[in-house]
Amino acid sequence: xxxxxxxxxxxxxxxxxxxxxxxxxxxxxxxxxxxxxxxxxxxxxxxxxxxxxxxxxxxxxxxxxxxxxxxxxxxxxxxxxxxxxxxxxx
Amino acid sequence: xxxxxxxxxxxxxxxxxxxxxxxxxxxxxxxxxxxxxxxxxxxxxxxxxxxxxxxxxxxxxxxxxxxxxxxxxxxxxxxxxxxxxxxxxx
Numbered sequence: 001x002x003x004x005x006x007x008x009x010x011x012x013x014x015x016x017x018x019x020x021x022x023x024x025x026x027x028x029x030x031x032x033x034x035x036x037x038x039x040x041x042x043x044x045x046x047x048x049x050x051x052x053x054x055x056x057x058x059x060x061x062x063x064x065x066x067x068x069x070x071x072x073x074x075x076x077x078x079x080x081x082x083x084x085x086x087x088x089x090x
Numbered sequence: 091x092x093x094x095x096x097x098x099x100x101x102x103x104x105x106x107x108x109x110x111x112x113x114x115x116x117x118x119x120x121x122x123x124x125x126x127x128x129x130x131x132x133x134x135x136x137x138x139x140x141x142x143x144x145x146x147x148x149x150x151x152x153x154x155x156x157x158x159x160x161x162x163x164x165x166x167x168x169x170x171x172x173x174x175x176x177x178x179x180x
Contacts, residue, residue: 010152013145020142028135040130045118052110055103062100 015067022071025078038086046086050079105157112161115168128176136176140169 005013032038053076060068095103122128143166150158 005152010149013152014149017142017145017149020138020145022142024135024138024142026135028132031132031135032130035130037130040122040125040127042118042121045114045116045121048110048114052107052112052114055107055110059100059104059107062095062103 018067018071022074025075025082029078029081032082032085036085036089038082038089041082041086043083043086046079046083050076050083053079108157108161112164115165115172119168119171122172122175126175126179128172128179131172131176133173133176136169136173140166140173143169 032041053072056068057072057076060066060072122131143162146158147162147166150156150162
């Protein structure tokens with residue numbers, strides 16, 4: 001389907017994707033800490049997302065996969081901040 | 091580090107993790123459509139997250155990896171709904 005991509009190009013896309021879906025949680029965590037506003041945020045979404053990230057971390061540890069471990073070890077505390085703020089401020 | 095887990099157990103953890111981090115976006119999308127409230131949500135987070143999910147989808151297509159394709163093809167429209175509502179309602 002994407003015949004022109006080399007192995008290096010595909011892996012580069014994977015690394016950029018991992019950076020995006022990991023570091024993107026930093027502005028949400030900062031915004032939530034600053035404003036204490038969590039009204040529009042779904043607790044179910046953030047809670048299940050946090051459980052999922054914890055399971056991805058366990059999966060990465062079990063497989064000894066450092067890209068999976070590193071992505072999820074960065075994301076987990078950021079998402080837990082949002083969950084904690086949501087539980088505290090509603 | 092987790093010596094007792096079998097291959098099947100590890101893969102099961104991976105599938106549960108994938109379900110959590112995929113389906114969790116459904117309640118946020120429903121909540122955002124219903125309430126039109128996006129004030130507490132970071133546009134930067136949701137926008138970069140959507141770009142990351144699109145890149146994961148491209149990565150999955152390039153590698154012909156159906157677990158990666160399926161997870162991200164479900165997540166992408168749900169996250170795009172939140173981005174669109176944020177752009178429209180602020």
